[in-house]
Amino acid sequence: VELSFERVELGLREPFRIARGVQHRFEVVEVAITSGRHTGFGEATPDARFGQDPDTVCAYLDRAGDALGHDPFALDAIHARLAAVGGQSAAVAAIDAALHDLCGKLAGVSVTRLLGVSADAPATAFTISLDEPDAMARSAERAASRGMDRLKLKLGGGDGLDTARVAAVRGVFTGPLQVDVNEHWDLPEALDTIPRLAGLDVEFVEQPLPAGHRDGAALKARADLPVFVDEDCETLADVARCAEIANGINIKLAKAGGIREAVRMVHAARALGLGVMVGCMGESSLGIAAACPVASLCDHVDLDGNLLLSADPWAGVAFTPAGAQRPSGRPGLGVWRVG
Ligand SMILES: [Mg+2]
Numbered sequence: 001v002e003l004s005f006e007r008v009e010l011g012l013r014e015p016f017r018i019a020r021g022v023q024h025r026f027e028v029v030e031v032a033i034t035s036g037r038h039t040g041f042g043e044a045t046p047d048a049r050f051g052q053d054p055d056t057v058c059a060y061l062d063r064a065g066d067a068l069g070h071d072p073f074a075l076d077a078i079h080a081r082l083a084a085v086g087g088q089s090a091a092v093a094a095i096d097a098a099l100h101d102l103c104g105k106l107a108g109v110s111v112t113r114l115l116g117v118s119a120d121a122p123a124t125a126f127t128i129s130l131d132e133p134d135a136m137a138r139s140a141e142r143a144a145s146r147g148m149d150r151l152k153l154k155l156g157g158g159d160g161l162d163t164a165r166v167a168a169v170r171g172v173f174t175g176p177l178q179v180d181v182n183e184h185w186d187l188p189e190a191l192d193t194i195p196r197l198a199g200l201d202v203e204f205v206e207q208p209l210p211a212g213h214r215d216g217a218a219l220k221a222r223a224d225l226p227v228f229v230d231e232d233c234e235t236l237a238d239v240a241r242c243a244e245i246a247n248g249i250n251i252k253l254a255k256a257g258g259i260r261e262a263v264r265m266v267h268a269a270r271a272l273g274l275g276v277m278v279g280c281m282g283e284s285s286l287g288i289a290a291a292c293p294v295a296s297l298c299d300h301v302d303l304d305g306n307l308l309l310s311a312d313p314w315a316g317v318a319f320t321p322a323g324a325q326r327p328s329g330r331p332g333l334g335v336w337r338v339g
Contacts, residue, residue: 001072002034003065003095005044007054010284011310014139017129019156019184020049026282026305029057031094033102035072040102040332042290044094045254045281045305049231052090060088064095072102075260089234089257090281096258097290097333104332111333112293115263121295123150123323125178125302130154133161133168140169149175149323152206152302156184163196170200178300180206183231187215191222198224204275204300206250207231216245228277228300235261239268248275250302253291266297280305285314289333292317292325301325313337 010026017023029044044061046052067081078099082092104111112119126148128139140151153169155162166179179202185193190208197205204226209216211231220227230250233242235257242249249269256262262278269276276298278291283305295301303325306312316328316335327334 001068001070003031003061003068004034005029005031005058005061005094007058008284008313010282010313012308013310014129014308016127016282016308017131018154018180019130019158019182023282026309027054028283028287029054029061029091029094030286031061031091031098033068033072033095033098035102035106038102038105040072040098040100040105041286041335042094042097042099042101043283043287044090045283045287046090047254047281050089050234050255052088056088057091057094060086060091061095064091068095072099072106075099079257079260090254092257093253093290096260097253097287100259100290101332108331110327110329110331111259111290112296112327112329115259115293117293118296119326119329121292121324121326122298122301124304124325125150125152125176125300126304126307127152127154127180127302128169130157130165133164136165137168137172140173144173144175147319147323148307151175151177153177153179154182155179156181158184162193163200166197166200166202176203177201178203178206180230181208183207183210185209187219190219195224204228204248220245220247226275228275230279233265236264236268239265239274240272243272243274246274248277248299250277250279251294251298252279252281253287253294254281259290259294262291262294263297266294275299277302279303282308284309284312285317285335286333288325289314289317289327289335292327295325
């Protein structure tokens with residue numbers, strides 16, 4: 001089993017802005033794992049918020065090749081060896097995706113069938129970048145004209161305008177709305193803003209407080225809307241603590257380290273009565289395809305990375321008329337390179 005990798009820049013239709021900063025392109029690392037005449041692919045999407053970038057991913061991948069061994073189906077054993085090489089969840093997630101792609105191709109079945117999950121998933125949300133209220137309303141109109149009927153608004157402007165942002169979008173968009181604050185409120189701003197957002201028919205609030213904030217449980221007890229956490233919830237080890245501060249969790253393969261850990265997190269969250277969402281970083285259809293099998297297990301889906309791109313180097317994920325992301329059903333992840 002041989003591992004190789006390559007850096008790739010993904011161009012965006014519009015700059016992607018959240019409370020932490022703006023991105024003009026997504027920088028990812030493509031991983032290829034070959035066994036005999038089959039090659040599986042995965043995509044590492046490092047996030048500086050979690051101390052990762054393309055350099056740290058490549059440094060990890062340089063050291064990780066020997067951990068793969070000779071049997072790509074021995075996923076638990078491979079993950080144990082990868083853990084011994086050290087952290088780097090985005091890189092591990094890319095290896096995990098490439099192994100699932102490879103195993104599906106070797107077995108002649110899609111990863112969805114390999115895992116025994118449904119191909120049917122809830123509709124995905126589409127992200128509207130943080131901007132002035134009017135600009136976000138125009139962006140929502142452009143998204144709706146592309147068939148996006150479920151929006152996630154990025155908030156946390158720090159300027160007292162977050163309610164105005166949601167109101168401006170609500171003025172032009174009647175579909176389901178959720179908001180993501182990316183850790184940029186404190187307890188007073190959260191308690192002041194959330195009732196106003198409830199009045200604007202927002203479904204839930206994602207990561208209002210900084211991860212690990214001491215007021216998490218107090219906010220959950222007093223909030224008028226469900227609270228989902230993202231930055232607070234990286235791996236299975238975080239899920240039980242999140243039940244104390246949130247009503248749901250946002251699982252991402254790049255935080256979890258791949259499909260296997262993500263599925264464990266879904267079941268742990270269910271046991272604790274939590275809602276479950278699967279999200280993404282800045283990903284092409286290769287990265288999105290790896291998260292799709294997890295989506296059928298979730299209440300909410302935020303897999304829009306490939307929809308934000310000006311050119312997607314991978315094909316095979318369909319955006320369905322119902323607004324869901326659906327892999328082709330070909331063996332493995334069901335995607336192929338086009339650019
Ligand atoms: Mg988030």
